Amino acid sequence: MTKQMSQPPLIARLLSRRRELSRIEKEQIFARVVAEVAPSRWRSRTAWLTASLGVAVAAGVLLMAWPSRPASDDAFTARGGNVQPAFRIHCIIAAQEAPCRSGAKLVFEVWPGAATYFAAFARRDDGAVIWYFPDQPTGVSKDLRSLVHGILDTGIIVGPEHQPGSYEITGVFSPQPIDRAAIRAIAGSPPTNLTSLVKRRMIIE
């Protein structure tokens, strides 16, 4: 997973008056560590989540809508808001985590940090873009208050638009809902103090 840093790490170190890791760098590393070591948390939640998944058939990208839940005191959301946002994707087949391939369900596990909204799209190596959130041209990013145990309440069915290959999935975290035009602009520009970009790689078999 790569994270676009707002500024070069050296700037934070200079402000810290030392050449070692700055607090900001430590926090960013910690967020990535937690994202990597989370599997046990994932397994305790995925059983009921995947068992309850329904499938909505539609043209293009197929989405599953889970009932929206009220925000709860989720132990897995960041405390104090001082951790950078992050996300992971999981591919589910028959209620089990599996390699990503046609028919699998993409589920997003999200650590929002201080962000309130999340958008995501996938870009194939040939440049083709597949929109996840918002799923409609007129839609806006997902409200992260719909997270349940850190899992986004909407998943993605891997359909024919996901040809086998390598994909870069970009997640855009923001304090306000944003539309696709804004997401494109953010993804193509240096990040600001209000938005965060997080990228992950996915292989469709």
Next chain:
Amino acid sequence: MLAPLSWLVGDHHCVAADCHPAVKPVQKHTVRVAMTVPSDPESSVSIATSEPAALDRDRALLDAFRRGEREALGQVYFDHVDAVAKLVRHGFFLASHGLRVPGASQLDIEHELVQEVFVRAFAERARNGYDGLRPYRPYLLRIAKNLMIDRQRARGHAIAVVPDAAELDAADLATATDTEDELHWQRLTAATSDYVAGLDAEMRSVVRLRFEEERSQQEVAEVLHVSRRRVRTLEQRAQVGLRRHLKRLKLRIDSP
């Protein structure tokens, strides 16, 4: 202890693990697995090893750490990350072999190594395998050393042989820097001091608290009686401003 999560399943409310057939209560059990401690013949090579009061003396923290609770992971991480980062940055010396393992030459490698140390140490099996008896920091440092050695070998780089092993110690490794690099750093820090001196009081406070004192955004917000978002805004603004200041002075910032 969190209140049970309740959600709407079908037409009724259920409490987590009580009514949904797919929910399986998380099995809680103590796993005692012999921790595989990477061999470390260089136990005499020292980085600062003062151990904060933590994992091997705080049972509640240990239990939370083993469960993978984020706050516990965070506490352990921040207790030890400086020591790991220092080792990664400066390298170390294999006294018995007369070999020098260099530190990370670039910031992204430094980040990558630090991250990998904690990913390995915080993996579920490793967390459950820690017996809570031995000091935790040496374990982390051994992981770091092995990673650094493996990296050197994987890149086809020989580990430098130090001709006179008896003359070197870790202190030399920690302070040995290229002269030009040191001079550049001094120029950068002088420019930074000038920049900070020109900031308004609120920004200077954020710089001091957030960067110099390494407080979290929430802590800074509480001290300054502002919102956490305000702290984040000022933090970002301070960095952008410094970067522009250095650019005006034509000082490069592409290396530590």
